[in-house]
Amino acid sequence: MPLIFRTVFLLLGGLFLSVSGKEMQGFAQTQDFEAPFSPVSFPEEFLPGWWGNEVRSTSSRIVQVAGQGRNGSAALAVQPISTFDGIIWIKLNQIAGGANQLSFWAKSIQNGSGSRPAVVQVSWSATLDGEYADHVGVGSEATFPNATTEFQKFNFSPPVSLANLDEIFLKIEVKYGQGSGSAARWVMDEFSFGEFEIDQSAPLIHTVKGYDQQEILIGFDEAVDPVFSGISLVYSLEGENPVEVLPISDSELVLKFDQQLIEGAVYSLAVSQIPDLDGNFLKDTLVNFSFFDPRAFDYKTLVVNEIMPAPRADQDLPNVEYIELFNPKDKEFRLSGLLLSNSRSETSLSELWMAPHSYLILSPSGTASQFESFGEVLEVRSWPTLLNSGDLISLKTEDGTLVDQLSFQTTSWGGSEFAQGGYSLEVPNPLYPCANSSLLRTSTDPLRGTPGRVNSTFTNELDGIELKVERLYFKDSSEIVLRFNGPLPPSFGVGQLSFSPDLVIDSLIQTSEFQWSIELKTPAVQSQIYELTLVGLADCQGNFWESLGPWDLVYAKKAQTNDLELNEVLFNPRTGDPKFVEVANVTSEFIDLTGWALSNGTQVRLFGIEGLILPPSGYLAITTDTAALQRSYPQSADGHMMQIGSLPSYPIAGGTVIVLDRDGREVEQFSYSESLHHPIIRDPKGVSLERLRFGAIKSGDTGWVSASASADYATPGKVNSQVFSGKSTGSLLQIEPEIFDPEGTQGPSFTTFRYQLPSSGWVGSLSIYNSMGDLVINLAQNQILGAEGIYTWTGTQAAGGRLAPGIYIVVFELFDLEGRAMVVKKTVVLAARL
Secondary structure: OOOEEEEEEEEEOOEEEEEEEEEOOEEEEEEOOOOOOOOOOOOOEEEOOEEEOOEOOOOOEEEEEOOOOOOOOOEEEEEOEOOEOEEEEEEEEOOOOOOEEEEEEEEEEOOOOOOEOEEEEEEEEOOOOOOOEEEEEOOOOOOOOOOOOOOEEEEEOOOHHHOOOOEEEEEEEEEEOOOOOOEOEEEEEEEEEEEEOOOOOOOOEEEEEEEEOOEEEEEEOOOEOOOHHHOHHHEEEOOEOOOEEEEOOOOEEEEEOOOOOOOOOEEEEEEOOOEEOOOOEOOOEEEEEEOOOOOOOOOOOOEEEEEEOOOOOOOOOOOOOEEEEEOOOOOOEEOOOOEEEOOOOEEEOOOOEEOOOOEEEEEEOOOHHHHOOOOOEEEEOOOOOOOOOEEEEEEEOOOOOEEEEEEEEHHHHOOHHHHOOOOOEEOOOOOOOOOOHHHOEEOOOOOOOOOOOOOOOOOOOOOOOOOOEEEEEEEEOOEEEEEEOOOOOOOOOHHHEEEEOOOOEEEEEEOOOOEEEEEEOOOOOEOOEEEEEEEEEEOOOOOEEEEEEEEEEEEOEEOOOOOEEEEEEEOOOOOOOOOEEEEEEOOOOOEEOOOOEEEOOOOEEEOOOOOOEEOOOOEEEEEOOHHHHHHHOHHHOOOOEEEOOOOOOOOOOOEEEEEEOOOOOEEEEEEEOHHHOOOOOOOOOOOOEEEOOOOOOOOOOOOEEEOOHHHOOOOOOOOOOOOOOOOOOOOOEEEEOOEEOOOOOOOOOOEEEEEEOOOOOOEEEEEEEOOOOOEEEEEEEEEEOOOEEEEEEOOEOOOOOEOOOEEEEEEEEEEOOOOOEEEEEEEEEEOOOO
């Protein structure tokens, strides 16, 4: 029967090679030893048509061995000892008069430390119990030493005297060889008998490509001799022989070289004198190929493109978690050794070559068959089970290089019906150069997921966000934390950071999707204000800034016990408004409040997030809704406020506000109640209590007063309306300007009345009369006044009508709870255009 050849053209690094392969045709009787052996001996069969003189289920005599076959399969093994030589009889069906051939693979495995080989021979007979003749050795006495060797192929022809029989018998004897001590174990696999063509064609190279940074993979179109192919001298890469040849299959080898190979470079590999298993030698061959390292992973060389954290049993997709990878590059990658992890565990991926622009479904062990109809699948041992409520999925190299990362929460689905409905989360554009977590979308495919194909939510149009610095602070004197409100491309680096005064940067490390750590070579100076400017910055949408910023930051000292004091408390807000507690920095230095908290004696609420800095003499109002607080107190809308999830319980009837330092120690407490409000206040809703002066009162129910009406009854994040400095300008009421035209023809169209009182706690009225003594308007009527304040007048009467030009009398009436009273009278001129 003639040999049949086929010609295949393969693209190797941009060059075409012509490679020939061959096919064998004919009838063959085979045995792969995968079926279980029956532990019975001659004359009973341990396999159909197979007998042995002592077959066991243990590891001695004639036995089936797992994992020792040519491809990790099962095989037959014989262990000769001083009192036992193994004998195997096999019934063979042949085509009478045909060109029948016997073929099998065999090797030896080391058994103990002895020096005896296994000596093997075959012989033939017309009947099972007849006389066996034509004894032929399988190799020589040195072929199967007491050492672990590679499989070799052996071919035999039955004797001519038996050629016309339909049924003949083969005997294989495995004998205890000469030497000392134990003998080798003999292993046989892939037994074949029948009429088939003998291979007479030389092996050909069909693959040459990168395998690692210093390694290339060479593949042949058939199995090659393991001894010859393992000799480094038969390979030459640009005149250099490999330092090591590593077989990975019977037709593929890895060549390792001393030098690192250059990505994209064209190399020439010369190969010579390698035979196949039938002794056909490869002609001297020169292969030109372009080298690409399939293990050269960088950020986004592979993309986590789709995840199924919460599958459901009643859907069309398998009820199995999966993660889909996408290769966006023009080269293939080897996945062996890549680390896949979630927030709780980590595992490594098995060997697989991922083609350019291809998809790969990762699934738990034993589930690949459920995904085969959707695309290529790689089972993952020790699958990192995804948390339905939210998780972080990472793909990294063994040296820690981040390849891609994806985080999700329940809110990523956009609704509980999707989060619990067996829907996958898809990346809308796997070519997006930045992190994709904030862009995840629920699959819109009818199957509720798209494993192994283009995502249903794919788009080239992604909504951009205005890039902002969200957090910037010193973690310590040598590390700065920089956080943006969105992702940045991998090109973001040290060269885009500019500090004034100068700070020398040692490294820039991305610590999360939006956050970086800036490591400094020399520590920052405490209390020095630095400015950060970003230069030459590009975002993920392609926007570019020559310069962005600057932003201030300062390395502050850790706040001490006497550095921070309670300054204002609103415990009875108006309906719908939030409560707040204000603290004040009573020092002339920047202080770091990291770890500080509020308490009521039982509950503790942290407000000192990492990097929270309060400037000298600065104020901080802590509330649960800063926007609502700004709307309710517009004069303090620009005050320094921060929002936290919840405050400790501060009842309206009264309670205690406690400040705790970063070690949980009590720094100060203030016991409040409505009795501390000014008696004139009938409804205390929305009125805060303010501290009169720093350091005067540490606890108790004195030293606090109601906030001034002129300041909206509260001053969150700003200096108190009732603060008393102890200084006076010597004038209770100042008018500026004393002459004004409401039309603004010659200056301001209004006038201001500024007051400064000798102490807090005064109640006042500010009224304006005409020259006849008639009241025209009350600007304030029995209001609780702050230590300082201001009123304005536009020259109108109470009803809003414009007054006639002339001289008007301003009366400022004051009294306090101790019975003191004061009256200040001044004049103001209302002018008109001539």
